[in-house]
Amino acid sequence: MFKHLLLAALIAAIPVSTLRAVETPPAVSDSATKQALDAFFAAQWERGLRESPENATYNGDKRFNDRWSDNSIQAIGKREAEDRAALEQLRTIDREALAAADRLNYDTFEWQLEHSIAAQRFRGYLQPISHQGGIQTADGIAEVLSFASTKDYRDWLARMAAMPEQVDQAIALMKEGVKAGSVPPKVVMERVPAQIAAQIVDEPARSPFYRPFTRFPDAVPESDRKALVADAQRTIREKVVPAYRTLQAYFNDEYLPKTRDSIAVTDQPDGADYYAYLAGYYTTTDLKPAQIHEIGLKEVARIRAEMEKVKAETGFEGTLAEFFTYLRTDPKFFEKTPEALLERYRSVAKRIDPELVKVFHTIPRLPYGVRPIPDNIAPDTTTAYYMPGAADGSRPGYYYVNLYKPETRPTWEMIPLSLHEAVPGHHFQFARALELPDAPMFRRTAYFVAYGEGWGLYAERLGYDMGLYDDPYDRMGQLAYDMWRAVRLVVDTGMHSQGWSRERAIEYFMDNSPKTRQDVVNEIDRYISWPGQALAYKIGQLKISELREKAARELGPKFDLRAYNDAVLETGSVPLDVLEKHIDAWIAAQE
Structure with missing residues (x-):
């Protein structure tokens, strides 16, 4: 998640029901x-x-x-x-x-x-x-x-x-x-x-x-x-x-x-309409809250099955719930000091950097750094976030990591978190957009949440293509992060449209994810105060993954993963329907 509260004015989206029909434009304006x-x-x-x-x-x-x-x-x-x-x-x-x-x-x-x-x-x-x-x-x-x-x-x-x-x-x-x-x-x-x-x-x-x-x-x-x-x-x-x-x-x-x-949010004036609006706004789709809730339940079931397989691979003999407790509490999964935790994050970033050429032809020019989240906001904010670089290239992008209570920051989550917030996630998405040729500034800085956060979540899975998930605990970390975004679909819609209590949402999250209670409570409170935004991640990821599968199926041996990933980023941030039209045209061009 990029630093949303500071950049909220940059976010813009609209339900795709308003998209225009496909027309044949002139070759030159x-x-x-x-x-x-x-x-x-x-x-x-x-x-x-x-x-x-x-x-x-x-x-x-x-x-x-x-x-x-x-x-x-x-x-x-x-x-x-x-x-x-x-x-x-x-x-x-x-x-x-x-x-x-x-x-x-x-x-x-x-x-x-x-x-x-x-x-x-x-x-x-x-x-x-x-x-x-x-x-x-x-x-x-x-x-x-x-x-x-x-x-x-x-x-x-x-x-x-x-x-x-x-x-x-x-x-x-x-x-x-x-x-x-x-x-x-x-x-x-x-x-x-x-x-x-x-x-x-x-x-x-x-x-x-x-x-x-x-x-x-x-x-x-x-x-x-x-x-x-x-x-x-x-x-x-x-x-x-x-x-x-x-x-x-x-x-x-x-x-x-x-x-x-x-x-x-439905308890506010016009709350039901507002939440339905927010669901369409953030996902850039026509999906209703009830539909999103069902998608979430199916994704939670699918990911739990994958977690069972990884648990078995580690040799752990208890239940999945017991495995979650082990991942949350065993000292070997935690650094002892904020300084050691920051150094670990920076080491993970350095490990990722040389592997990027396996999944991209185009590497953005803008650099990025790793910084700690300021102490005065760390207790109440998320595990990490990304701050985009300056549009004129005068400031790099920054990956901010939370060092508050290192005993609640497991090391098995570091690879997917870094892939999402830094490279090739938000940093690639923002930096590539700034390099769009001849685009007006609003297009180079646009941010549609379903595209941006969907890309970040998709980027977590690119760790497999980059050879970064050789340790089963890191793979469990990737699944935990995938589950995190699937759970969001259930608890966000549950609390805001189906009468769920905060306690029920917390327990559902804890039952289906190894994330620590510190993180879970912060996340649930984030969904309460920012209704609908969390729906965009999984919906965007599912669309980008679906388009990748479609491209691989239709292109067969001509499919080039690096070219596909470049094609997704070359549009800049757009609604999911626009991205799909672009990828369909890209597939046709490859054929």
Whole structure:
């Protein structure tokens, strides 16, 4: 999973029922029409960066690094109106005069706008804080800032100074949410007070916002450093900490008591429609929650049978449940310190790198690194995540790993986890998209969850083709991760559409997976707070695997796995239906 809460504004998808019928486009776009389309895309990209300075930061554009998004009700309404106007403007451009590549760009942007406009009804912005992130973890954006010059530090100081306004806007949204009956579940929001408290420090140098000032590059003159440090300490003392005290008072005393006891999104206003919408949004399919639930049950049964075989191969004589307990508890499967765990992750990444040529012809140019998840969010976040590199190549991609409680981080999960989050999973998918020739920026940075997470889960199985699963415990790790995503289909739909309790979901997960309880509880709480997103992984993987089998069957000896994998990535992130049409055309070309 890439760092979703920081990049949520990049995600866009639409149910495939809205896809256009296949048409024969002209060989070359009409010149004037293409110019109009390209100008429209450029203007909309610029609007997106201007309205979301955070997105600009993640894409390596420093122009807006001294500010945050305006999250006032008025500004949100203005952005929504601009989305509606943009869709009207796009539809004035003659799609029929465009060649295939430009039609794909046109259709993709249209889907993004249509989805954004359809989402306006549900007013998701009224819940601006999640236990996995929000204003209380705003310092996290510093992870992707370069801090290469005095101006970079001044920009960060400006963002720090603006925290009171940001907090006020978040509180205003939460108050409006309370009025509208749109509040998150109490069981997950009970994690947030500790996150807010971590921002309230007596000594400014202990603030998470202060980290960049603990070291300076050579490009920052010594004469500037003392002033920067003094300004940082003053800003934290006078702006940042008071702002978080205000947030703490409102959240703990007023908001948390008004959060809801139920966990299902269907208990919110328009909740049933919202969940059905989210299922289509994240999977980019027309599948209904009940259908997805059944797919999950079948996948769980299939993977359990595979686990029984691997258990027998290890010589373990107990039940599968006993084997799970053994995998969760035996000391030989765990590192003793965070430092040793980080070194183990980095060693796994180095082991994977030279094997990539076995499954790809094309290796992306952008490098990646392995970093620990920041301590202030590690207890409440996932096992790992990926942060894409900058669009201009100025920042590599990063694979972030969770070092909190190393006794809960089994080593048998490291290979599939690294294949998914780093290479050839999310890093390949994002880096290859940035290298799309002549594509507009929104296409190079697009992220459809079913494609991206489906690819990440598919990449875990590429470990077999790369010769990485020679140890049966590593193979059990791969099956555990496959099971993890199958279980998601069952428990996400179970909790949000079939009346399951949180406890039932946790126990179902524990019964069918060797993942530790620490991970399982964090995962279940993630599904509660982010309904529908977890459905995309397995649905996307099943489609990519199905297309691979189809290509191998139809091409026979002409099938080249490396060429197939390249073909999947060469579209950039697209809905699954678009990917299927592309692979069908690729098969025909190979034949």
